[in-house]
Amino acid sequence: MRKKFYKEAIEIALKEKIALTFDDVRLQSDYSEVKLSEVNVESKFSRNINLKIPIISSAMDTVTEYKLAIRLAELGGVGIIHKSLTSEEQAKHVSRGKHHLNAYIEKPICIFSDESVEEVLNRKNKKGYSFNSFPVLNREGKLVGIVTGNDFEFCDDHSIKINKIMTTSPLHFVGKINIEKAYQKMRQTKKKALPVTDKKGKVIGMYVFSDVKRVLNGNKNDYNVDSKGRLIIGAAIGVYDDAFSRLEKLVRENVDVVVIDTAHGDSKPVYETLKKVKNQYPELDVVVGNVSIGESAKRLANAGADGIKVGQGPGSICTTRIVAGIGRPQLTAVYDCAKAIYGSGIPICADGGLRYSGDMVIAIAAGADSLMMGKMLAGTDESPGELIYLKGRTWKGYRGMGSLGAMQKSAGARQRYFQENVENNKLVPEGIEGRINYKGPLEKVIYQYIGGLKAGMGYVGAKNIRELREKGEFDRITAAGVRESHPHDVEITEEAPNYSVD
Ligand code: IMP
Numbered sequence: 401m402r403k404k405f406y407k408e409a410i411e412i413a414l415k416e417k418i419a420l421t422f423d424d425v426r427l428q429s430d431y432s433e434v435k436l437s438e439v440n441v442e443s444k445f446s447r448n449i450n451l452k453i454p455i456i457s458s459a460m461d462t463v464t465e466y467k468l469a470i471r472l473a474e475l476g477g478v479g480i481i482h483k484s485l486t487s488e489e490q491a492k493h494v495s496r497g498k499h500h501l502n503a504y505i506e507k508p509i510c511i512f513s514d515e516s517v518e519e520v521l522n523r524k525n526k527k528g529y530s531f532n533s534f535p536v537l538n539r540e541g542k543l544v545g546i547v548t549g550n551d552f553e554f555c556d557d558h559s560i561k562i563n564k565i566m567t568t569s570p571l572h573f574v575g576k577i578n579i580e581k582a583y584q585k586m587r588q589t590k591k592k593a594l595p596v597t598d599k600k601g602k603v604i605g606m607y608v609f610s611d612v613k614r615v616l617n618g619n620k621n622d623y624n625v626d627s628k629g630r631l632i633i634g635a636a637i638g639v640y641d642d643a644f645s646r647l648e649k650l651v652r653e654n655v656d657v658v659v660i661d662t663a664h665g666d667s668k669p670v671y672e673t674l675k676k677v678k679n680q681y682p683e684l685d686v687v688v689g690n691v692s693i694g695e696s697a698k699r700l701a702n703a704g705a706d707g708i709k710v711g712q713g714p715g716s717i718c719t720t721r722i723v724a725g726i727g728r729p730q731l732t733a734v735y736d737c738a739k740a741i742y743g744s745g746i747p748i749c750a751d752g753g754l755r756y757s758g759d760m761v762i763a764i765a766a767g768a769d770s771l772m773m774g775k776m777l778a779g780t781d782e783s784p785g786e787l788i789y790l791k792g793r794t795w796k797g798y799r800g801m802g803s804l805g806a807m808q809k810s811a812g813a814r815q816r817y818f819q820e821n822v823e824n825n826k827l828v829p830e831g832i833e834g835r836i837n838y839k840g841p842l843e844k845v846i847y848q849y850i851g852g853l854k855a856g857m858g859y860v861g862a863k864n865i866r867e868l869r870e871k872g873e874f875d876r877i878t879a880a881g882v883r884e885s886h887p888h889d890v891e892i893t894e895e896a897p898n899y900s901v902d
Contacts, residue, residue: 405742405767409874410735421714421729422759423882425874432861439854440864444747445478445770446685446707449632449657452476452624453850454764454865456749458774459483459636459661461784461806461813462798466493468782470500471842473624473631480659480772483636483646483812484801490635491649497633498654501618501625503579503611508595510535510603511562513544518558520547533593535603536566542601546570548592572597582607583616626656634687636661638815639669643677647684657685659709663720663802663817663830665689666696671703678704690751692733694740697748701741707749709772710737714753716775717800720830731766738767738869757852757898764853764865765872774798779836780845787838794838800831837900848898 413420443454455477457464461484464472469479481493499506511520511534520534532549545566555565572595573585582594586609596605624632634657635650637643643660650658660677662670665688677686688700689709697708713720713727721727728736730753738748747769754760760771777783778798788795799806806813807827814820817830839845862868877885887899 405739405869407735407766407872407874409876410732410766413876414732414736419729419732420876421731421753422755422762423877424729425731425762425876426758426881426885427762427765427856427860428873428875429859430861430871430873432858434858434861434863436854436858438863439857441850441853441857443769443865444707445634445749446657446687446747447745448685448706449478449634450624451478451770452622453846454760454768454770454853455777455846455849456480456634456770456772457777458751458772459659460774460778460799460801461485461810462796463774463778463783465784466496467784468777468780468842469493469497469633470631471782472777472846473497473633474618474622475843475846476622476624477846478624478632478634478657480634480636480661482801483638483642483661483816484806484810485812487646487649490646491653494633494635494650494655495653498630500631501615501623501629503607503615504582504596505606505608506604508535508603508606510537511547512536513538513561513563513566515562516559517552517555517562517565520562521552521558531608533606533608535570535593535595535606536562537603543570543572543595543597543603544568546593546595570595574599577607579607579612579615583609583612586612626654630654632656634659636812637677638662638812638820639673642812642815642820643673644680647677647681651681651684655684657687657706659687659689661689661816663690663712665691665709666693666699667818669818671699674700674703674705687749689749691737692728692730694736697737698740701744701746705746707747708737708741709749709751710734710768711751711753711772714751715800715831716753716755717798717803717831717834718752719800719832720802723828723830731762734763734768735766742767757849758856760849760853761856761860761868761872762874764868765860765874767869769865775836776845776849777842779839780842781840782842788835790835795835796838797833798836799833800829802830803833804829805833806831844897852898
């Protein structure tokens with residue numbers, strides 16, 4: 401009898417204790433009436449976190465900070481802010497993501513009318529403010545003016561007081577005003593900033609025109625948002641105290657989902673932390689990882705995980721399998737875990753090892769609901785880090801969180817590999833530090849990834865992710881098959897936007 405979730409090619413290999421990975425298989429095509437324009441790639445990351453595209457960004461210091469998390473959520477996925485940041489910094493990144501779409505700045509930075517221009521500019525420099533619009537208050541804390549970039553730019557004498565350069569009786573709004581109305585008001589009056597005050601004249605918020613315009617011009621249908629219309633943002637936490645000191649601040653900033661991010665999810669510290677987190681924050685979705693064995697996934701599901709992350713050793717920057725001899729090729733790992741908890745409603749996230757969009761199609765057909773990517777998203781405009789110009793090419797840094805550099809820098813990274821109390825010169829790395837080709841804007845790469853995923857679904861005859869998982873049948877292929885699959889016997893003269901040989 402056919403089991404509920406059964407992929408023959410993987411099962412046959414498993415019987416002989418052979419674990420497979422993406423390159424070991426390809427999907428068979430099947431009769432299809434599916435139009436690519438109608439393919440639906442919506443999915444889930446965890447019980448309550450929906451996805452418009454099944455892409456999650458890795459919690460790594462060269463992949464996900466607020467910029468990438470914001471853009472990815474705008475494109476329909478979810479970014480997981482890494483935990484090499486302090487708990488305060490990490491919460492700030494979440495906050496920027498959660499506030500991004502309302503363009504409403506709560507408690508904007510204000511200045512006083514009797515301060516000198518120099519004092520304000522010095523403070524701006526010291527604190528690293530990147531903006532130039534400031535509501536101006538008198539010493540009773542009431543709004544009396546506004547200064548914007550032009551006022552500073554056209555001021556030659558920095559010793560004069562702010563009240564000499566500010567616009568008095570500024571445009572403002574008393575009470576609550578939504579973004580559309582704020583936009584109309586600023587357009588009509590050609591003002592770049594709209595402070596919002598309470599009835600007593602105290603500034604409670606502000607809209608800035610450039611933000612408002614950006615938000616209103618965005619493609620809102622693609623955005624992955626919460627019930628209040630804010631972008632969905634996730635964050636990584638460790639175990640025990642690390643988890644709780646982060647959670648307190650993350651929850652205050654309305655984080656949507658947290659990931660207990662460890663190299664070995666089927667371990668006592670993870671279970672103890674999960675239990676306590678679910679007790680203390682029953683409303684919060686908690687994804688747990690990483691595991692690679694079906695029995696581990698079952699244990700985590702029974703312990704209350706809202707999502708399970710699978711991947712031990714497949715990452716492009718990972719050396720766990722070499723250093724520790726541990727891990728399981730990713731196709732079998734995903735399949736075994738998905739099969740073990742099939743029908744439970746707990747989504748599986750395939751984490752690591754994805755190299756091309758074809759691997760995404762294969763991972764989903766093997767049981768994944770979502771795909772976590774490091775390498776495939778690193779090197780974009782939105783990923784952290786500067787551009788590197790070397791050997792005539794443009795690169796960005798990409799490194800494992802278990803690399804020496806990442807672990808030396810942060811306790812969060814050390815804890816992922818259970819080495820939080822180890823001295824810097826005694827660390828045993830499980831990852832490497834490297835660089836990766838610069839890829840340009842995130843939107844461009846995601847477009848290709850989703851295009852490839854939809855193409856694969858079309859070949860299988862799957863209208864949606866569930867159908868791909870149910871219908872996708874694998875052939876196991878040989879090394880000759882892999883060679884045949886890639887371009888061969890031809891020198892590539894033009895790089896394709898979705899194919900390159902690293
Ligand atoms: P990639 O998409 O193949 O580059 O893999 C990214 C994934 O590798 C991450 O989401 C983590 O699960 C995992 N990872 C991150 N840093 C390390 C490391 O230093 N060693 C092992 N695995 C890592």
